[in-house]
Amino acid sequence: MAGKFYKRLLAGAVVFLALLLAGCGVEIQVSTPSRGGEAGGNLKVHFIDVGQGDSTLIEQDGHFMLIDAGERDQGEVVVSYLKKQGVKKLDYVIGTHPHSDHIGGMAEVLRAFDIGRVIMPEKEHTIRTYEKLLDEIAAQNLKITLPKVGDTYELGDSSFQIIAPVRDYGDNLNNWSVGIRLTYGETGFVFCGDAEKEAEGDIVSSGLTLKADVLKISHHGSSTSSSSKFMDLVDPDYGVISCGKNNDYGHPHKEIRAMLKERNIKSFRTDELGTIVAASDGKSVTFPGQETGDSAPSEAESQDYVFNTNTKKFHFPDCKSATSMKKENRKTYTGTREDVIKMGYEPCQICNP
Ligand SMILES: [Zn+2]
Ligand SMILES: [Zn+2]
Structure with missing residues (x-):
């Protein structure tokens, strides 16, 4: 068995050498993934x-x-x-x-x-x-x-x-x-x-x-x-x-x-x-097809928020604290999460906006 395997290995080496000597420009392909677009490349x-x-x-x-x-x-x-x-x-x-x-x-x-x-x-x-x-x-x-x-x-x-x-x-x-x-x-x-x-x-x-x-x-x-x-x-x-x-x-x-x-x-x-x-x-x-279905909106996406100007917390509009908030403390805002935090507001612990 071992002899047969060795012979095959030798035969392979001879073919490889012959190809090299023939100077036919055999390129050793380093296998790297093909770019997107090519069939099977992804x-x-x-x-x-x-x-x-x-x-x-x-x-x-x-x-x-x-x-x-x-x-x-x-x-x-x-x-x-x-x-x-x-x-x-x-x-x-x-x-x-x-x-x-x-x-x-x-x-x-x-x-x-x-x-x-x-x-x-x-x-x-x-x-x-x-x-x-x-x-x-x-x-x-x-x-x-x-x-x-x-x-x-x-x-x-x-x-x-x-x-x-x-x-x-x-x-x-x-x-x-x-x-x-x-x-x-x-x-x-x-x-x-x-x-x-x-x-x-x-x-x-x-x-x-x-x-x-x-x-x-x-x-x-x-x-x-x-x-x-x-x-x-x-x-x-x-x-x-x-x-x-x-x-x-x-x-x-x-x-x-x-x-x-x-x-x-x-x-x-x-x-x-x-x-x-x-x-x-x-x-x-x-994530093809999921661009809009994200469950955690990225910081850059604009959202509707409700501010409590008294506690300095911000909520999603459907949060209980947002709906039961005193009118004089309530302020609505549309913008990115990042902006809201920059304005000095903290996310509500319940609705986790
Ligand atoms: Zn499990
Ligand atoms: Zn398990």
């Missing part, structure tokens, strides 16, 4: 609306990968969305951690498409959904690849590096979440499942590059996650929150919404917008 990240849960499809030049598949009743939703995108094969499937809102629909996905590599953490769970997923993996003769921090994989012209889990987290399933940093050209995306602050601390300590244009806000916008050190290093321009309308957990939590605003991170929520698609041309990231 990276697309689809944050699929699966209600309370996660499911993200990544697409580059006909190659696909899926991170999580929502609850079990969302399996069909994910499969039909993927089919609509022309998916036949998933090069990678990542089940970030064995909670049902992440791996519930996964068995159905595995049945519907050709599957390359399945990446899941070495943490088992006794829920039936998880056991059924393991059965499906075994039935299809698929093997589980354990995530090893620092390992990198290619998806077309993009690649991703495993950044979590850094270590054993015992029974905290969220902290076992597989985390990746996906890069395409100069752009980057970070996804860390439901990793909480403890796991984020380890990710930060690992010293890997975390900087990204887009962060999928961990744990559906729960205040158990998004520690300031982690946010400092990822330093995203955009945050995507995957959560269900009026979910039982109050996701995204108020503290996280305030933090995103404070850091000037433009945020998009699946409970408000449905499925969200981000596109990268290798230079920058855009």
Whole structure:
């Protein structure tokens, strides 16, 4: 076997040398992502609306990968969305951690498409959904690849590096979440499942590059996650929150919404917008079709506000404090948030304008 492999290697070298000697100007192509506009030149990240849960499809030049598949009743939703995108094969499937809102629909996905590599953490769970997923993996003769921090994989012209889990987290399933940093050209995306602050601390300590244009806000916008050190290093321009309308957990939590605003991170929520698609041309990231659907208006956008000239607070017009305000203190204003703050007003803590 080894001999055959060696011979083939030698044969390849001879051909290569011959080409060089023939002087036919063979150029060694360094693979860099092609610019936008060229067929297959872009990276697309689809944050699929699966209600309370996660499911993200990544697409580059006909190659696909899926991170999580929502609850079990969302399996069909994910499969039909993927089919609509022309998916036949998933090069990678990542089940970030064995909670049902992440791996519930996964068995159905595995049945519907050709599957390359399945990446899941070495943490088992006794829920039936998880056991059924393991059965499906075994039935299809698929093997589980354990995530090893620092390992990198290619998806077309993009690649991703495993950044979590850094270590054993015992029974905290969220902290076992597989985390990746996906890069395409100069752009980057970070996804860390439901990793909480403890796991984020380890990710930060690992010293890997975390900087990204887009962060999928961990744990559906729960205040158990998004520690300031982690946010400092990822330093995203955009945050995507995957959560269900009026979910039982109050996701995204108020503290996280305030933090995103404070850091000037433009945020998009699946409970408000449905499925969200981000596109990268290798230079920058855009959210096509979402320009007007932004849930957190940027500082530069003009808005209607209500001032309380007495408390020096400003509110959205529909805020309770704005509607019940004493007439003599009330003043309406249309302008940018930045202007309002410059005028010496502070945002209301309730409506968070
Ligand atoms: Zn979750
Ligand atoms: Zn979880």
